[in-house]
Amino acid sequence: MMKRIQNGRLMLSCVLVSSILGMLSACTQQAKPEPAHSSLSPNAAGLTQNSPPKETKSSNASSAEGFAYIDVRALPKEAQTVIGQIKARASFPYQQDGQVFGNRERILPAQPRGYYHEYTVPTPGANNRGARRIVAGGGSTGDVATGGEYYYTADHYRSFMRVKE
Structure with a gap:
């Protein structure tokens, strides 16, 4: 009986790890760039994949294909609030x-120092700043409030998604 319980726990652990890895893989996979004239449609999670314009590509080899996009409406409500603020x-x-x-x-794409600014996205139940942030770039105006360039990270800068408004 004890061996059956241990085997059940092991199987449950394997299933959980496999599910988590699958979700992470799906979030980080990059799709081939779509033609510039195509319209992006969010999937059920509000994520879209596309290669950003050349000026927003990262010089980092691991993200040379571009960023995953997330529709602003698919962000946690706290992140949406931070962008509004x-x-x-x-x-x-x-x-x-x-x-x-x-x-x-x-x-993130290489820019002069001062181009990007960081903002905390509150995490409900956390007793500290948590890991979620919005990083705002100066964009076409040079001003984070009007530049329209926002990146979301839920893992304290290990990965970013470009916010699509």
């Missing part, structure tokens, strides 16, 4: 919010 030039609760993001990981 950035656009409104609102104040933020953490001292680090609005500070220059150094892009030391070199995952």
